[in-house]
Amino acid sequence: MGALLEVEDLTVWLATRRGPRMAVDGLSFQVGSGEIFGIAGESGSGKTMTAMALLGLLPHAARTSGKAVFEGRDLLSMSARQLRAVRGRRIAMVSQDPSTSLHPMLSIETQLTEHMRHHLGLGRSEARGRAVELLATVRIPDPEQALGAHAAQFSGGMRQRIAIAVALACEPRLLLADEPTTALDVTVQAGILRLLHRLRAERELAVVVITHDLGVLSAVADRICVMYGGRTAEVGPRENVLTRPRHPYTRGLLDALPHPEGGAAALRPIPGSPPSLGEVPEGCPFHPRCGYAVPDCRTERPAPVLVEPGHASACPPDPLGGIA
Amino acid sequence: MNSAEPASGSTGAGRRRPARPGGLPLARFLARRLVAAALLCVGITLVAFVLTQLVPGDPAAANLGQRAIGDPAAVAAFRAKYGLDKPVPVQYLTYLGNVLQGNFGMSQQSHRPVAQDLAEYVPATIELALFAIVLSLLVGVALGVVAAVNRDRWPDQVLRVVSLGGVSMPTFWVALVAFYLLFFKFGLLPGGGRLDPGMNPPPYATGFYTIDAALAGEWDVLSSAAGHLVLPSLVLAVYTVGMLMRFTRASVLEILGNDYVRAARAKGLPERVVILRHVLRPAMVAIITVAGVAFGSLLSGAVLVENIFSWPGLGQYAYRSAVNLDLPGIMGVSIVVAAVYILINLLVDLLYGVIDPRIRLT
Ligand SMILES: Nc1ncnc2c1ncn2[C@@H]1O[C@H](COP(=O)(O)OP(=O)(O)OP(=O)(O)O)[C@@H](O)[C@H]1O
Ligand code: SF4
Ligand SMILES: [Mg+2]
Numbered sequence: 239m240g241a242l243l244e245v246e247d248l249t250v251w252l253a254t255r256r257g258p259r260m261a262v263d264g265l266s267f268q269v270g271s272g273e274i275f276g277i278a279g280e281s282g283s284g285k286t287m288t289a290m291a292l293l294g295l296l297p298h299a300a301r302t303s304g305k306a307v308f309e310g311r312d313l314l315s316m317s318a319r320q321l322r323a324v325r326g327r328r329i330a331m332v333s334q335d336p337s338t339s340l341h342p343m344l345s346i347e348t349q350l351t352e353h354m355r356h357h358l359g360l361g362r363s364e365a366r367g368r369a370v371e372l373l374a375t376v377r378i379p380d381p382e383q384a385l386g387a388h389a390a391q392f393s394g395g396m397r398q399r400i401a402i403a404v405a406l407a408c409e410p411r412l413l414l415a416d417e418p419t420t421a422l423d424v425t426v427q428a429g430i431l432r433l434l435h436r437l438r439a440e441r442e443l444a445v446v447v448i449t450h451d452l453g454v455l456s457a458v459a460d461r462i463c464v465m466y467g468g469r470t471a472e473v474g475p476r477e478n479v480l481t482r483p484r485h486p487y488t489r490g491l492l493d494a495l496p497h498p499e500g501g502a503a504a505l506r507p508i509p510g511s512p513p514s515l516g517e518v519p520e521g522c523p524f525h526p527r528c529g530y531a532v533p534d535c536r537t538e539r540p541a542p543v544l545v546e547p548g549h550a551s552a553c554p555p556d557p558l559g560g561i562a
Numbered sequence: 563m564n565s566a567e568p569a570s571g572s573t574g575a576g577r578r579r580p581a582r583p584g585g586l587p588l589a590r591f592l593a594r595r596l597v598a599a600a601l602l603c604v605g606i607t608l609v610a611f612v613l614t615q616l617v618p619g620d621p622a623a624a625n626l627g628q629r630a631i632g633d634p635a636a637v638a639a640f641r642a643k644y645g646l647d648k649p650v651p652v653q654y655l656t657y658l659g660n661v662l663q664g665n666f667g668m669s670q671q672s673h674r675p676v677a678q679d680l681a682e683y684v685p686a687t688i689e690l691a692l693f694a695i696v697l698s699l700l701v702g703v704a705l706g707v708v709a710a711v712n713r714d715r716w717p718d719q720v721l722r723v724v725s726l727g728g729v730s731m732p733t734f735w736v737a738l739v740a741f742y743l744l745f746f747k748f749g750l751l752p753g754g755g756r757l758d759p760g761m762n763p764p765p766y767a768t769g770f771y772t773i774d775a776a777l778a779g780e781w782d783v784l785s786s787a788a789g790h791l792v793l794p795s796l797v798l799a800v801y802t803v804g805m806l807m808r809f810t811r812a813s814v815l816e817i818l819g820n821d822y823v824r825a826a827r828a829k830g831l832p833e834r835v836v837i838l839r840h841v842l843r844p845a846m847v848a849i850i851t852v853a854g855v856a857f858g859s860l861l862s863g864a865v866l867v868e869n870i871f872s873w874p875g876l877g878q879y880a881y882r883s884a885v886n887l888d889l890p891g892i893m894g895v896s897i898v899v900a901a902v903y904i905l906i907n908l909l910v911d912l913l914y915g916v917i918d919p920r921i922r923l924t
Contacts, residue, residue, distance in 0.1 A: 293828055326830035338821035343843050343918050352839070353829040388919045404829070 241268035242444050243292075243412060246305045248314075250287050250468075252515065253299035259516030261287040263468040264304070266542075271411065272442040274434070276459030276476070278452050278491065280512045284468040285448045289414045293331060294321040309411065327357040330405035334417035336397035340389035340404075346373075347385035350404055357408045372403040376433060395426035402433065409441070416448045431457050452491050456480055461548075464488045467513050467523030470542050474549030484551035484558050487524045522553070530557035591921070595911050599904050606900040607661055610893050611654050617889065661897065667890035671882055676894040679879060684898055685769025686756060687868070687875035691860045694795035698802035699853055703842075705803070706810020706849075711837065713815065721807065728804020733863050737797045737870045744793055751793045754872030758786045794871040798863050802856040806849065813848040817841045846917050854910040858903060 250262035262284040269275045277285050290296045292306050292313055306313040333339045341349055351365035373381030376399040389397055405413055419427035435458050437443055455462050463473040472485035483489045490508035510527040519526055525535040532555050542550035630636040641647045645656050666676035709721040745753045756771055764774035764783050771787035826840040865877035883891030915921050
């Protein structure tokens with residue numbers, strides 16, 4: 239059976255003043271129907287550009303290569319018109335900060351219904367009725383009244399729930415959630431993650447959760463892809479990646495997480511900082527920061543290889559292999 | 563900003579908009595603005611009054627004949643009649659009271675009440691300026707949007723030159739060239755004045771010939787009045803079109819970078835809807851501010867254009883009052899111009915409230 243989304247060798251070049259630079263470099267992954275797939279990595283690893291490439295919303299003058307087959311059709315070779323028919327209808331997006339992604343001047347009703355009316359051809363009252371249901375689904379109190387309100391009248395958590403309702407309006411098959419909880423309080427975060435989890439079960443909705451925080455994925459993801467410098471470092475089922483990581487970068491991310499029992503003392507950040515655009519080192523992109531690096535790491539470009547069934551890591555020396 | 567908002571609103575069942583304590587937000591917003599505008603009006607009459615006090619010259623001397631000026635009794639009677647023997651603050655209050663009743667005094671050049679002059683000349687100018695600003699907004703905003711969405715491509719480059727030309731060509735020169743080309747050379751548009759020669763103005767209702775003619779059903783007058791508006795308002799609009807185009811482009815480009823625009827595109831909406839609904843509305847906040855300023859520049863441009871196109875408006879009247887040192891006329895013009903500026907600002911504030919719900923609601 240084919241996956242819902244099959245990304246193969248996705249490469250994204252962004253236009254910079256010094257010419258095109260690679261932000262995503264040969265990324266491959268699959269997302270099954272109804273699966274929650276996590277993409278993790280530090281700032282600048284290319285997570286957002288991956289999502290934007292799928293939606294055809296890359297910045298001006300960006301180029302792509304590779305394939306992203308969704309429901310049997312390649313998103314990367316679609317015309318602008320074909321993409322518009324997919325966007326919002328089959329693939330929807332929720333972005334990081336709901337206080338900037340909801341329109342400040344349009345009513346919640348307009349924002350919830352405009353794409354339903356456009357894609358599904360619903361009339362005004364029909365769309366309104368569905369909007370009320372959607373707001374109830376994401377647990378907004380008094381949905382009727384919320385329709386007449388504006389974004390500024392809600393708290394951050396409520397706004398993100400509304401943004402999710404907007405994304406769900408046309409019953410998409412895939413939701414791209416880019417840092418959906420980063421701008422929110424910890425207590426509110428958990429509620430949003432529970433909501434995504436519930437929606438996936440109720441609607442057989444596949445969700446790609448993009449985050450720099452592996453902790454977020456430990457609560458919801460079925461499978462996780464760890465990205466570094468625009469490439470896959472490690473990909474596999476949540477259990478494997480989080481409890482038996484095989485890539486030193488994943489290990490580093492996990493060690494940098496605050497542990498509930500350990501307090502701040504247990505926090506061990508990865509030394510150095512991730513490469514900026516166009517300055518990804520030769521060989522293994524992680525080698526300048528890796529405590530296990532061997533001379534080959536500086537020259538040989540590693541590809542992800544299976545280390546367990548369904549679990550791949552791009553680290554040929556595999557220093558963590560014996561430990562697990 | 564307020565998480566309790568939807569919940570607190572639910573106590574007022576049946577209300578569409580979340581309730582706020584302290585009455586209707588829009589009404590309060592307007593009330594605040596109106597009070598401020600009224601205070602400003604009073605302030606401006608005060609300034610105008612003080613200025614006339616500073617102008618050298620004796621009103622008695624200006625108004626009494628040669629013989630009467632030598633007669634102390636006549637001078638005293640004149641001063642008593644017009645309250646000039648009272649202390650200055652009382653004079654101001656008298657003047658303010660008169661202005662509030664629409665009495666601006668007698669014009670020394672037309673020998674008619676200034677109010678009557680203004681009722682004739684002000685609508686002529688406002689009609690011209692409104693025509694020009696509507697034209698500028700339509701053309702300037704449309705071209706500004708085209709430039710922004712085609713950023714750095716050829717339509718943008720061409721429009722950049724056009725707007726630069728618009729804002730840098732002197733209005734008198736544009737007026738002369740337009741007058742020469744369109745009237746003398748090609749006869750495409752009627753020349754000066756508000757109506758064809760020999761045509762009678764429509765019965766006075768608003769002083770706007772187009773509106774009055776339409777109200778009276780005089781269609782030939784309407785078409786002549788509209789035709790005469792085209793050339794002078796085009797000339798006036800050259801500068802403001804350039805100005806609005808520039809600001810629209812900048813404002814649209816700034817809004818295009820927002821997350822909510824990307825969110826709108828992610829919904830698969832046609833680009834036209836994204837631009838018109840999601841981008842243009844927030845961009846209008848800045849555009850309307852500039853349009854208010856542009857309207858002011860139209861009024862000052864009108865002095866010149868009215869003289870070239872023999873347009874019997876406030877600009878011509880102000881010019882004549884000034885060269886004849888007709889103080890009641892000058893004061894009347896100043897107060898009207900100030901009132902128009904205040905009205906424009908009030909309208910701009912009101913439009914902010916209409917466009918941006920956040921202003922209405924806080
Ligand atoms: N519009 C743009 N033009 C040029 N470079 C860009 C642009 N947007 C992002 N970049 C660069 O592309 C690289 C990848 O960016 P991306 O936004 O995908 O990272 P990310 O993994 O989402 O990081 P973050 O956690 O900060 O959101 C970064 O180095 C970033 O600086
Ligand atoms: S390939 Fe080498 S440098 Fe890269 S993570 Fe593995 S050991 Fe470290
Ligand atoms: Mg990002």
